[in-house]
Amino acid sequence: MPPSATTLSVLDLANIQSLARDDMAAVDALIRRRLASDVVLINQVAEYIVGAGGKRLRPMLLLLAAGALSHRGPDAHQLAAVVEFIHTATLLHDDVVDESDLRRGRRTANAVWGNAASVLVGDFLYSRSFQLMVELDRLEVMKILADTTNQIAEGEVLQLLHVRNPDTDEAAYLRVIERKTAVLFAAATRLGAVLAGADARVQQRLHDYGLALGYAFQIADDVLDYASDAQTLGKNLGDDLAEGKATLPLIHAIAHSDDDSVRARLRAAVEHGDTEAMPEVLAAIRATGGLDYSRRRAEDYAQAAEAALEGLDDSDYTAALRGLARYAVSRDH
Numbered sequence: 001m002p003p004s005a006t007t008l009s010v011l012d013l014a015n016i017q018s019l020a021r022d023d024m025a026a027v028d029a030l031i032r033r034r035l036a037s038d039v040v041l042i043n044q045v046a047e048y049i050v051g052a053g054g055k056r057l058r059p060m061l062l063l064l065a066a067g068a069l070s071h072r073g074p075d076a077h078q079l080a081a082v083v084e085f086i087h088t089a090t091l092l093h094d095d096v097v098d099e100s101d102l103r104r105g106r107r108t109a110n111a112v113w114g115n116a117a118s119v120l121v122g123d124f125l126y127s128r129s130f131q132l133m134v135e136l137d138r139l140e141v142m143k144i145l146a147d148t149t150n151q152i153a154e155g156e157v158l159q160l161l162h163v164r165n166p167d168t169d170e171a172a173y174l175r176v177i178e179r180k181t182a183v184l185f186a187a188a189t190r191l192g193a194v195l196a197g198a199d200a201r202v203q204q205r206l207h208d209y210g211l212a213l214g215y216a217f218q219i220a221d222d223v224l225d226y227a228s229d230a231q232t233l234g235k236n237l238g239d240d241l242a243e244g245k246a247t248l249p250l251i252h253a254i255a256h257s258d259d260d261s262v263r264a265r266l267r268a269a270v271e272h273g274d275t276e277a278m279p280e281v282l283a284a285i286r287a288t289g290g291l292d293y294s295r296r297r298a299e300d301y302a303q304a305a306e307a308a309l310e311g312l313d314d315s316d317y318t319a320a321l322r323g324l325a326r327y328a329v330s331r332d333h
Helices: 013-035 040-050 057-068 074-098 109-113 115-136 139-162 170-195 200-227 248-256 260-272 275-287 290-308 316-330
Strands: none
Touching: 013 040, 013 057, 013 074, 013 115, 013 316, 040 074, 040 109, 040 115, 057 074, 057 170, 057 200, 057 316, 074 109, 074 115, 074 139, 074 170, 109 115, 115 139, 139 170, 170 200, 170 248, 200 248, 200 275, 200 290, 200 316, 248 260, 248 275, 248 290, 260 275, 275 290, 290 316
């Protein structure tokens, strides 16, 4: 059993996973039951991506938020599965849009079955998620998830508008990751509070926690694209640059380089998705402190996430939520 929150106010990832193990096993079983289709290709593609592993962070967040408010049960399992289906659908669509061929260290579904199959199975997962949420017959739940999926779609389009755009600044970057990543984190934690019957103030606290955690997680992820290696990261290093995405370390370098020729080279690398410029890009990011700056921004959001939990009863579940805020900015993949 994980240490008690009376002796450990922050749980590490292994103890968090131990705390959530039984509930997550129920969620995984439900996911596999509800993936079933009489269309064989749907089963193949959906099982391929859902079975790829990963930490199931978003459904776990919902379960932990509900647990922090003393709520557990089948409705939490079903809603956690909904969140995972939505996330999985976005991964399928993202990899098609980004033309990615590697995720979590193995070939993407679109690399195996093609773009059309990936898009259509992503649509199936979206529609299956809405079937599951309707079964719960909770209007507030449906509103939160309908709004969230709409914002995620906006985020995808917004990111598309910034592809190969060297004028993307930090504010524009944050608007994209809010919609692409942070809003689903926030929905997961808010929904945990909704299921627990929490009042509006507590729901807002858990929403704020999830939103800040999502920012921290994505900024840290974007740092790893310039600071890790392909084997550890599970995708090709420099993928963001190859896709013409200016993320925070590079945005900072473009804004703060005092050499006009270096700035021009960085802008050209973004415009052309030029991975051959990676050595120069990395040198500029180091010279301007882009990685350290981005890590600090991620840590600021992680601290804001922890602060949002103030006032909640102390328990292993709140300790787990604190632990995830710290894990988001200390992980290596």
